[in-house]
Amino acid sequence: MLSFTQEDLPIFDALEKQRLERLVHFDVPGHKGGRGNKELKQCLGETCVKLDVNSMKPLDNLCHPSSVIKEAQKLAAEAFGADEAFFIVNGTTAAVQGMIMSVCKAGDKVIMPRNVHRSAINALVINGAIPVYINPGINKHLGIPLGMTMEDVERTILENPDAKAILVNNPTYYGICSNIVEIVKLAHKHGMLVLADEAHGTHFYFGENLPISAMAAGADMSAVSMHKTGGSLTQSSLLLTKNTVNADYVRQIINLTQTTSASYLLLSSLDIARKNLVKNGKEMFARMLQMADYAREEINRMEGYYAFGEELVDRNLTFDFDQTKLSIHTRDIGLAGIEVYDILRDDYGIQIEFGDIGNILAIISAGDRNLEIERLIAALSEIKRIYKRDKAGLFDHEYINPKIVMGPQEAFYAEKESLLLNDCSGRICGEFVMCYPPGIPILAPGEKITDDILNYTNYAKEKGCFMTGTEDMNIEYINVVK
Incomplete structure (x- = not known):
């Protein structure tokens, strides 16, 4: 078999080869390169629909990779500092569920912060594992959940020595990081695996002056949303593992729920994004940081908004902070975050990631331009001028500690x-x-x-x-x- 380097694109090159061979297709998909659906071809482009093909011998098979997909996954593992990498086309939801279901069976305990994504709890519904929740700290002014303290982690581990693993958000949606290095050391000392939800942490692997990545911290598995900040297509993701877990068994677990008709558009986008991150990631994420820091500074010049950042770091509840996250507290201008979200979209043509009760989040990536950053800053200034009101009566917290009654x-x-x-x-x-x-x-x-x-x-x-x-x-x- 050919030897590949980080300069290579095993999946995409195999796709291009079959496209140029002008094969006659008596296989699926039924649009046959767009000929069977001209509107689809017109909307998406000829190259796109011609690359939307089914698994065939030269293109390998995601369920049991043995050639180009296997090689592309090896390159991804190398790039991310993992022992194995699995390409996921069912979104990071499938990667998170694959982690939990690989290490827990029905009745097994898994420790996790309660502010996990629904995909983690969905995994428990499916396979019957039992959660042991650690309630995160809360920033009362911002109303947001923070990270897990080492004191809480240690107490929970000691109280549940039979737990199989602990799951860590690295980072949270708001950019908050727990002390994953020490969590890994403590968990491993007690015979537990560490799983990381890094849906919002792809850039940790390639940027500088950012929180540590899960693989570098010694975690056993990590779910990474390549599409969020890594540049691949929406729904494409990675599941990274170390040799502390059985990679072949993990593949079997993934195959329980992942499609048998993997999209080669998604697979090739993971391949292409990996190469781009290796070549340009350091520069890309330095620019992201620069733009986010500039926007944060300008927004904080306006009275009323608070674009929070590394000043939250206390090496405890907020052990570290992802400065690329432009999270902005809006309640002090008398508006809920979701209200600012709606105004930005409806009146200013600006789509941000989300608005909640007290905050908004703007995702900044390598695809953004300075002009758009300025447009966001200007829009926020005008929204404050036009809509500012008394904040009395606004709800002041996002997270409520739950009371667990049954699994x-x-x-x-x-x-x-x-x-x-x-x-x-x-x-x-x-x-x-x-x-x-x-x-x-x-x-x-x-x-x-x-x-x-x-x-x-x-x-x-x-x-x-x-x-x-x-x-x-x-x-x-x-x-x-x-």
């Missing part, structure tokens, strides 16, 4: 009844309630519904947050355990 799987599959949301105080939740993004559950299956949670949910709905998770599409009724 997620038991509650999700229990006999349930549907009740009006406001009539459910004191009952056990049988499904999810969350704002998306960020996709951190307000309620998860097995948690007690409280008045505080109901008040928060109603407030989020009133302010226009995009609510998901319940069977009832209007989020007026919720399934509770009978």
